[in-house]
Amino acid sequence: xxxxxxxxxxxxxxxxxxxxxxxxxxxxxxxxxxxxxxxxxxxxxxxxxxxxxxxxxxxxxxxxxxxxxxxxxxxxxxxxxxxxxxxxxxxxxxxxxxxxxxxxxxxxxxxxxxxxxxxxxxxxxxxxxxxxxxxxxxxxxxxxxxxxxxxxxxxxxxxxxxxxxxxxxxxxxxxxxxxxxxxxxxxxxxxxxxxxxxxxxxxxxxxxxxxxxxxxxxxxxxxxxxxxxxxxxxxxxxxxxxxx
Numbered sequence: 001x002x003x004x005x006x007x008x009x010x011x012x013x014x015x016x017x018x019x020x021x022x023x024x025x026x027x028x029x030x031x032x033x034x035x036x037x038x039x040x041x042x043x044x045x046x047x048x049x050x051x052x053x054x055x056x057x058x059x060x061x062x063x064x065x066x067x068x069x070x071x072x073x074x075x076x077x078x079x080x081x082x083x084x085x086x087x088x089x090x091x092x093x094x095x096x097x098x099x100x101x102x103x104x105x106x107x108x109x110x111x112x113x114x115x116x117x118x119x120x121x122x123x124x125x126x127x128x129x130x131x132x133x134x135x136x137x138x139x140x141x142x143x144x145x146x147x148x149x150x151x152x153x154x155x156x157x158x159x160x161x162x163x164x165x166x167x168x169x170x171x172x173x174x175x176x177x178x179x180x181x182x183x184x185x186x187x188x189x190x191x192x193x194x195x196x197x198x199x200x201x202x203x204x205x206x207x208x209x210x211x212x213x214x215x216x217x218x219x220x221x222x223x224x225x226x227x228x229x230x231x232x233x234x235x236x237x238x239x240x241x242x243x244x
Contacts, residue, residue, distance in 0.1 A: 150178025
């Protein structure tokens with residue numbers, strides 16, 4: 001998997017004390033049937049850090065984000081968001097986390113503006129700003145049913161911005177985007193960073209995403225294959241294969 005990473009990766013976040021961790025994952029395992037999607041994973045993410053989660057298909061990227069969002073329960077280990085346990089305190093966790101995956105969770109009979117209004121929370125971006133950022137200015141009053149798939153994906157990204165969550169989980173944000181959406185994502189990453197959100201981005205678009213991240217985590221077969229500064233991510237093709 002050849003790629004080039006720009007030298008303009010963001011600076012590493014400050015050294016974090018234990019109280020400054022937004023995400024703490026210890027000995028996390030998750031199984032589907034006989035297959036282990038995650039195996040004894042350990043990870044700590046500082047408040048305000050942007051972490052890229054990469055790896056081949058089936059490596060456990062989406063499963064990790066689903067556990068962090070409380071959609072999936074760990075089989076073993078502990079996971080905490082701002083000190084809150086994702087199993088025993090999942091309702092409190094959900095107030096502080098937003099997940100974007102392949103589902104857009106928007107209402108087809110409502111306009112884009114109305115969908116964003118329903119998503120708004122205290123601390124979220126103003127709808128006017130979001131509409132501009134996601135490139136739907138002039139279409140915000142149109143019903144969602146008139147939108148292309150790429151426009152719906154942009155609206156789903158806008159919902160995340162309106163929610164103003166402290167932890168934002170983006171699972172393959174480039175998937176399903178139209179060409180304009182590709183160009184808009186950099187602005188969305190920058191907006192989340194300016195707001196001080198803690199962001200995890202699961203992606204195959206390594207060269208596009210790495211310049212906007214502090215660190216990168218590469219998973220393989222549910223285990224950590226590499227973890228370090230995003231601008232030091234190895235180009236070694238063996239790192240990206242499904243098996244060593």
